[in-house]
Amino acid sequence: ETLAEKKSELKAVKEKYLGVKRRLWKLRGIKETVEEIQKRIEELDWRLQTQPLPKEEERRIGEALEVLHVKLVQARQKMELQRELEGLEAELEARREELDRIREEIGEVKSLLSERGEQVKQLREKIQALKQRADEWHAKYLEAKEKLMKLEAEKILLVSQLIEHQNLLKKLKEEEERRRLEERKERLKAEAKLKLHSGKKLSFEEFKALMEDEEWLRLLTGKKAG
Helix, strand or coil: CHHHHHHHHHHHHHHHHHHHHHHHHHCCCCCCCHHHHHHHHHHHHHHHHHCCCCHHHHHHHHHHHHHHHHHHHHHHHHHHHHHHHHHHHHHHHHHHHHHHHHHHHHHHHHHHHHHHHHHHHHHHHHHHHHHCCCCCCHHHHHHHHHHHHHHHHHHHHHHHHHHHHHHHHHHHHHHHHHHHHHHHHHHHHHHHHHHHHHCCCCCHHHHHHHHCCHHHHHHHHHHHHC
């Protein structure tokens, strides 16, 4: 059951990975980097502020700046998506390796348990037969009983190892849940910033996530103070 949950989580990461790729594909028209777009914006701003221009030229530059600011938001979004995609690729690879390793370890433990269980069964049957001839086979009975105790001890150890692996899977699931919540919070902050840049209204969750961003809060407080 725990292994099935891990497979389900891997599937969810794959779906998220494909979703990010689809979002990146929609931004394929954005060829320039954030730095290149910012440089163009600064150049046009400089012209508007330092050079006397005809009204038509000012209007043309103003329209160009509006387009560039939209592109800047998209370029930043594309950059964040590319980083997220790289992180998801690494996570997918790590999760595949982790699943393979855990599956192999559990398989080995189960195989050993099955083997030991069969041996225990055989020894119990042997002990039962020996008890019927206790006087004649007393020495062999004691030897078989001793082996049985050793095998029972090995079985207990193997069961303990199996429980340990199951606890490890549970811990990994909890860590993944914490990481998922953190990613959701980061995604909400990113969406909130994009909405602010676009002048859109924030949802309560987006506003809350943004207020938890100390750097953004300092910038916002600084702007209000100024």
